[in-house]
Amino acid sequence: MNPTSGLRARLAEAHRDQRVVDAVHLATWRKVEARADAMAGLRHYAALRDRAAQIRQHTLDHLPQYLEQFVERATALGATVHFAANADAACATVCDIAVSRGLKLAVKSKSMTTEEVHLNDALLAAGVRVVETDLGEFIVQIDRDRPSHIITPIIHKDRRQVARAMARELGCPYTEDPAEMTRIARQHLRDIFRRCDLGITGANFAVAETGTLCLVTNEGNGRMTVTRPRVHVALVGIEKIIPRLIDLPVILKLLARSSTGQPLGAYTTLITGPRREGDVDGPEELHIVLLDNGRSRILSGPFREVLRCVRCGACLNACPVYRNVGGHAYNSVYPGPIGSVLSPLLYGRPAEELPRASSLCGLCYQVCPVKIDIPRLLVQLRTATRARQPRGKRLLMRAWAWAMDRPWLYRLAQRLMRRLLPDDGTGWINRDNHLFRRPLRAWTAQRDLLRPPPQSFRELWKGGLGDER
Numbered sequence: 234m235n236p237t238s239g240l241r242a243r244l245a246e247a248h249r250d251q252r253v254v255d256a257v258h259l260a261t262w263r264k265v266e267a268r269a270d271a272m273a274g275l276r277h278y279a280a281l282r283d284r285a286a287q288i289r290q291h292t293l294d295h296l297p298q299y300l301e302q303f304v305e306r307a308t309a310l311g312a313t314v315h316f317a318a319n320a321d322a323a324c325a326t327v328c329d330i331a332v333s334r335g336l337k338l339a340v341k342s343k344s345m346t347t348e349e350v351h352l353n354d355a356l357l358a359a360g361v362r363v364v365e366t367d368l369g370e371f372i373v374q375i376d377r378d379r380p381s382h383i384i385t386p387i388i389h390k391d392r393r394q395v396a397r398a399m400a401r402e403l404g405c406p407y408t409e410d411p412a413e414m415t416r417i418a419r420q421h422l423r424d425i426f427r428r429c430d431l432g433i434t435g436a437n438f439a440v441a442e443t444g445t446l447c448l449v450t451n452e453g454n455g456r457m458t459v460t461r462p463r464v465h466v467a468l469v470g471i472e473k474i475i476p477r478l479i480d481l482p483v484i485l486k487l488l489a490r491s492s493t494g495q496p497l498g499a500y501t502t503l504i505t506g507p508r509r510e511g512d513v514d515g516p517e518e519l520h521i522v523l524l525d526n527g528r529s530r531i532l533s534g535p536f537r538e539v540l541r542c543v544r545c546g547a548c549l550n551a552c553p554v555y556r557n558v559g560g561h562a563y564n565s566v567y568p569g570p571i572g573s574v575l576s577p578l579l580y581g582r583p584a585e586e587l588p589r590a591s592s593l594c595g596l597c598y599q600v601c602p603v604k605i606d607i608p609r610l611l612v613q614l615r616t617a618t619r620a621r622q623p624r625g626k627r628l629l630m631r632a633w634a635w636a637m638d639r640p641w642l643y644r645l646a647q648r649l650m651r652r653l654l655p656d657d658g659t660g661w662i663n664r665d666n667h668l669f670r671r672p673l674r675a676w677t678a679q680r681d682l683l684r685p686p687p688q689s690f691r692e693l694w695k696g697g698l699g700d701e702r
């Protein structure tokens with residue numbers, strides 16, 4: 234996919250790739266069902282969700298205070314805390330740590346912040362080899378691809394593609410057996426873990442009260458990345474702070490259920506300072522790089538609620554747009570509904586089209602464990618960039634708003650539509666109908682139009698429906 238083409242071209246290209254559409258559809262649908270089952274079995278789900286949203290919002294409202302507390306606690310435990318104002322500063326800090334200590338081989342656990350700042354490229358340029366150890370990210374790396382989901386990076390690939398990449402890049406026999414493929418990857422990565430000297434992770438949460446980093450993974454690679462190398466660097470967005478250790482279970486109960494339908498991630502690792510005397514493992518040096526990269530700006534503006542996100546991926550799985558095009562069409566590290574809000578705020582103009590890639594159906598809000606009102610934020614972002622929309626479109630929208638404001642005109646339009654639109658008795662107007670030509674084509678190429686019913690709801694109500702109550 235050409236990343237320089239516009240959003241509409243990217244969406245069309247992605248939608249044409251039936252293999253990707255099928256793979257993404259199947260995988261996301263399974264996750265949607267698993268999430269629904271997991272939440273149905275969770276007592277007090279609504280109360281937990283309210284509490285998780287409150288914790289995250291409270292933290293954002295008092296972020297300077299909690300950041301200060303976290304830095305104080307982590308430093309007292311022996312960690313070195315760095316601040317990075319932007320992506321370049323974050324990369325420079327991590328490269329400096331590696332180069333000044335002569336570190337040559339880094340293992341990396343899955344982390345969105347490191348992808349956001351393109352840390353691998355920077356380390357490579359500084360002479361440090363980086364190996365992704367999350368299985369999905371490992372496949373993406375050896376296949377020179379890009380992740381397309383924040384939790385399931387290779388959701389767009391099928392088994393054959395993975396098997397081909399492994400046989401080609403690792404020189405192993407071709408196999409499509411998942412267990413055998415996992416065994417081969419594990420064997421390869423074990424050797425890397427034996428030789429590495431730098432471990433890089435992000436953090437799901439950073440607890441202010443104790444200076445603890447919390448890492449949730451499913452493959453155990455996060456734990457190996459933390460315990461094996463002698464130097465550990467965690468690149469953590471400043472919004473990942475939570476106030477107290479007791480707040481952690483509230484969010485953890487929702488995180489894995491929202492992501493994959495599991496009650497908890499398979500491994501929840503708490504890192505409280507570097508290795509102490511008597512510890513059997515752990516890094517000799519722990520560096521925590523707190524990344525801003527536009528977060529302070531977002532925090533002080535009207536979109537601050539987006540920083541509550543815990544990166545569970547549920548909104549991606551639920552989104553009908555994401556399910557039909559996959560993640561690459563968004564051309565951002567953060568795809569899907571959360572990406573459509575976060576990317577324009579982080580990257581500005583190149584991503585400002587993304588809020589329009591949504592049907593505003595509201596499913597993303599319904600599944601979000603921290604109650605981020607994504608549809609409202611999308612509309613706000615659309616409004617903020619309205620002035621840069623084509624003039625014709627703006628005029629059309631203004632005329633539409635004017636008409637919607639006048640009930641008599643709305644009723645007249647309804648009557649005219651009922652009379653003028655073709656009626657073949659099915660109640661639908663087929664997408665192949667000659668009415669659907671440019672400029673409506675972009676809307677109608679994938680959809681049939683529901684014909685207005687013979688009577689509107691108001692007419693039914695006036696005609697006695699209301700009396701039946």
Ligand code: SF4
Nearest residue numbers: 542543545546548601
């Ligand atoms: S916006 Fe909500 S649902 Fe989407 S990834 Fe973030 S926490 Fe999960």
